[in-house]
Amino acid sequence: MALSSQTTALAQIPRVHIFPTAGEAADAVAEHLLATVKRNPKSVLGLATGQTPRHVYAKLVHAFREGKISFCDVETFNLDEYCGLTASHPDSFAAFMQRELFGLADFDPRKTNLINGDVQDVVAEARRYATRLKESGAVDVQLLGLGTNGHIGFNEPGSASDSHVRVVDLADETLSANQPSLIELTSVPERAITIGIADILHAREIVMLATGSAKAGAVRRSLREAPSTDCPASFLGTHQAVHWYLDNAAAAEIG
Structure with a gap:
C-alpha cells in the first residue's frame, strides 16, 4: 500500500504508512485485512481489542453486509483476555469481539479462538491456548x-522477546488507560492472559495501528530505538514484514 501524500520525510522508512486522520489509518488497515482474506479465504488472523481497532472491525462488517467478503472459513486468535471474567461479561474481550465483529458477520464460532479468563487454573488455560495456537500453524496477519x-497485547515493559502465552500482571499505566473503556466494572482486572512476544513475531505478517497523540512517544521509541524490554513494541523491528499504520498525531515525534 502506498504511503499517504501527506507523509513527511519519515515516509522513507519501509512499511510505515502515515495518514492525516485516525479514521483514514483504520480504513487502510481494514483494506489490508480484507485483501488478505480475499487472497486466502482460509486465512488465520490474530485480532486485538480496545478502542483502536473498533473502526477497523466496523469496516469489515460493512464489507460483509455489502456482500463483498465472507469470513466463514477464516480462523481467528485473540491476543489476550482479562482474568476472572466470563465470556459473556460486558467488559471481557470475548464480549467485545462478539459486539464489534463476530456477532455481526459470518465468522464460524468454531474457528474464533478466545482465551477463557473465567477459569480457576489460569496457568493451565495459558498452556491450552498456547497449544491451540501452535497447532494452527503461523498466523497470516497479526493485528x-x-x-x-509500548506494550503489545498485554506484554508490558519487561517482557522478553522469547515470551509465550502466559499470565501477566498489568502495569499501572495500562490499568489507567483501560479504565474509561469499562462498561460494568468499576476497576480494571489486574491480571490477564496474553499471547507472548515470540508468538506475535511468529506471524507471517504484522499490522500495527496506532493513532492519537498519546501514542506518539511509544511510536517513536518503537521505531527509533533499539529493541529492548523497556518498550516491547520495539521488538517488532526484528520482524521482516511489519506494517505501521499511523495518523499524523501518533507520528508526530518520528519526523
Whole structure:
C-alpha cells in the first residue's frame, strides 16, 4: 500500500504508512485485512481489542453486509483476555469481539479462538491456548494496537522477546488507560492472559495501528530505538514484514 501524500520525510522508512486522520489509518488497515482474506479465504488472523481497532472491525462488517467478503472459513486468535471474567461479561474481550465483529458477520464460532479468563487454573488455560495456537500453524496477519508504555497485547515493559502465552500482571499505566473503556466494572482486572512476544513475531505478517497523540512517544521509541524490554513494541523491528499504520498525531515525534 502506498504511503499517504501527506507523509513527511519519515515516509522513507519501509512499511510505515502515515495518514492525516485516525479514521483514514483504520480504513487502510481494514483494506489490508480484507485483501488478505480475499487472497486466502482460509486465512488465520490474530485480532486485538480496545478502542483502536473498533473502526477497523466496523469496516469489515460493512464489507460483509455489502456482500463483498465472507469470513466463514477464516480462523481467528485473540491476543489476550482479562482474568476472572466470563465470556459473556460486558467488559471481557470475548464480549467485545462478539459486539464489534463476530456477532455481526459470518465468522464460524468454531474457528474464533478466545482465551477463557473465567477459569480457576489460569496457568493451565495459558498452556491450552498456547497449544491451540501452535497447532494452527503461523498466523497470516497479526493485528496489533500499541499501549502508551509500548506494550503489545498485554506484554508490558519487561517482557522478553522469547515470551509465550502466559499470565501477566498489568502495569499501572495500562490499568489507567483501560479504565474509561469499562462498561460494568468499576476497576480494571489486574491480571490477564496474553499471547507472548515470540508468538506475535511468529506471524507471517504484522499490522500495527496506532493513532492519537498519546501514542506518539511509544511510536517513536518503537521505531527509533533499539529493541529492548523497556518498550516491547520495539521488538517488532526484528520482524521482516511489519506494517505501521499511523495518523499524523501518533507520528508526530518520528519526523
